[in-house]
Amino acid sequence: MAQSRGEASWSNWSGSVSCRPVRAEQPGSEAALADLVRRARDEKLSVRVAGTGHSFMPLVASDGVVVLPGGLQGIESHDRDRLQVWVRSGTVLHDLGDPLLELGMAMANLGDIDVQTLGGALATGTHGTGRTLGNLSSCVVAIRFVNAEGEVVTCSGEDDPELLRALRVSVGAVGAVSAACLQLVPAYKLHERIVRASTDECLEALESETRRHRHFEFFWYPHVDRVEMKSLDLTDEEPDDLPDRKGERIGWSPHIIPSVRELKFNEMEYAVPEEHGPACFAAVRERIRTVHPDVVWPVEYRTLASDDALLSTAHGRPTVTISVHQDGSLPFRDFFADVEPIFWDCGGRPHWGKVHTRTARDLRQVYPRWEDFQTLREQHDPQGRFLNDHLRTLFLD
Ligand SMILES: Cc1cc2nc3c(=O)[nH]c(=O)nc-3n(C[C@H](O)[C@H](O)[C@H](O)COP(=O)(O)OP(=O)(O)OC[C@H]3O[C@@H](n4cnc5c(N)ncnc54)[C@H](O)[C@@H]3O)c2cc1C
Incomplete structure (x- = not known):
């Protein structure tokens, strides 16, 4: 750079x-x-x-x-009794895992990777999987940000819950977040199990699997029409208790939840109401098999608890997220554009950080608190100092 x-x-x-x-x-x-x-x-x-x-x-x-x-990194302060930490916004999530473990704490969940910054993950509503687990933003109990006048504003659930609900998922449109206070949980270990199955077996077991495990997701591989199911559950066992068991691992949560993604890709993801998840996946599966037989990258199916952040993709509803991927070296726009109406027809909300073509005119239909977010955004940034061309289509259209 x-x-x-x-x-x-x-x-x-x-x-x-x-x-x-x-x-x-x-x-x-x-x-x-x-x-x-x-x-x-x-x-x-x-x-x-x-x-x-x-x-x-x-x-x-x-x-x-x-x-x-890069200049706003690390833990500012912690409170062991309340299991809370103030973390600077530029901290890469991976760099947070071990220091938190040393304090006996952990984040309740993480996404598929941990190389994002805290500020970036919060801004877009980044999430992992698990029916009872909210997105990463849902653990934010207070936040400090710089508004368009260059003033530092602090808001918490106690003193201004509505502003906090706007700042938890803000797409960086309200101000520049300098730090966030996270509600953590006691450090925990997870037992990972990866199982391959036919798509029909997976769909039959889907409801019970998503309820049975703390975390459950599956990846559907279109060219073979098979799935890889991944579950994570709390355990007191040690890694050595699992010698040579293929597809299984045990470890502390920040070492087990994230994956390493070395191959470059592009991705579209929508969050649909939980009850529409299976039908939405079935329609995407059918479309890829019949119209895009050349796509080999998997479709990912995850669950996400409801929360109250104004622009959270899980705002007010238990959610299933479904994402399609394409290799980073291949054209992706036509493929994604063909699948996107399926998500939209299922009442989907696009992931703020992933590919979509929605503008403010569409988005206000799927976010019941849309206007309340706009009011707070305009209050803290009346001139649109924190908007770029893309954000203007998202918020001003
Ligand atoms: C390989 C890969 C795997 C992924 N896995 C997942 C996943 O499992 N779950 C999921 O939900 N998403 C996932 N994503 C999407 C990713 O988590 C989000 O796009 C996230 O926003 C990226 O964080 P970042 O630090 O790279 O932020 P950037 O992409 O650089 O920025 C994202 C947004 O955050 C804003 N922002 C950043 N810092 C601040 C700040 N301090 N104050 C105000 N605004 C700020 C930016 O302005 C921008 O609007 C994945 C993406 C990739 C490439």
Whole structure:
């Protein structure tokens, strides 16, 4: 990443988004972040905060200032009795796992990877799987952010629950988050089991499997029409209790939940009401088998508990998330565009960080608290300093 004025460039993980901002800056403190926002305001430049670029949409792309996350890292403070920690927003989730274990704590869940920043994961409603487990944002009990005037604002569930509900999943449109206070759980170990099965066997067992396990998901491989089912359950056993058992592992949660994804891909994911999950998957399966027989990347099926963040994809409803993938070197837009109406017809809400074509006109139909979010966004950023072209289509259309 070049950082000299006028020559900066930024691109995302999959390579599908790049931009040339006026400058990219890496503030080393919350005060420096606030100063950056005030300077940008005086120069009438837009500001977009970057995480590690693991979103597939042009969320960070900016012709103004891109804020790099590297200077705002680590745990600020912790409270062992309440199982709470204040974490700086640029902290990569992977770097949080072991320090939290040393404190005897862990996040209740993680997504498929742990190389995102905390700020990026919260902004897009990043989630893992598990019927009783909310997205990562649902563990945020307080947040500090810099508004468009360069003022530091703190909000918590006690003093301003509505603002907190807006900040938990904000797509970076309300301000630049400097730190968040997370409600954690006592450190726990998980037993992972991976089982291959026919698609029909998986679908027959789906309801009971999603209820039986703390975490359950399956990947459907279209070219062979078979699945890989993955479950994770709490255990007191030790890793050595499982010698040579194929497809099984035991370990502390931050070592077991995330995977390593080395191959580049693009992805579309929608969150549909839980009760529509099986029918939605069946329609996607049928469409891929009949119209896109060349697709070999899997479809992923996960569950997610309801929450109350205004823009959470699981707002107000138990949810199933279904995602389609395509290799990073292959065209993906026509394939995704063909599948997207199936998700939409099932009442789906697109993942904020993944590929979709929805604008404000569509999105306001699927978010009951849409206008309340807009009111708070405009209150803290009346000039749209934190918007870019993509966010204007999401929020101003
Ligand atoms: C391989 C891979 C696996 C993935 N797995 C999952 C998964 O299991 N579950 C899931 O839900 N998603 C998943 N995602 C999507 C990913 O978690 C989200 O796109 C997430 O936002 C990426 O975080 P990031 O740090 O890369 O943020 P970026 O992509 O860089 O930014 C995302 C958004 O966060 C905003 N932002 C970042 N920091 C701040 C801040 N401090 N203040 C305000 N706004 C901020 C940005 O402005 C932007 O709008 C995956 C993506 C990839 C590439």
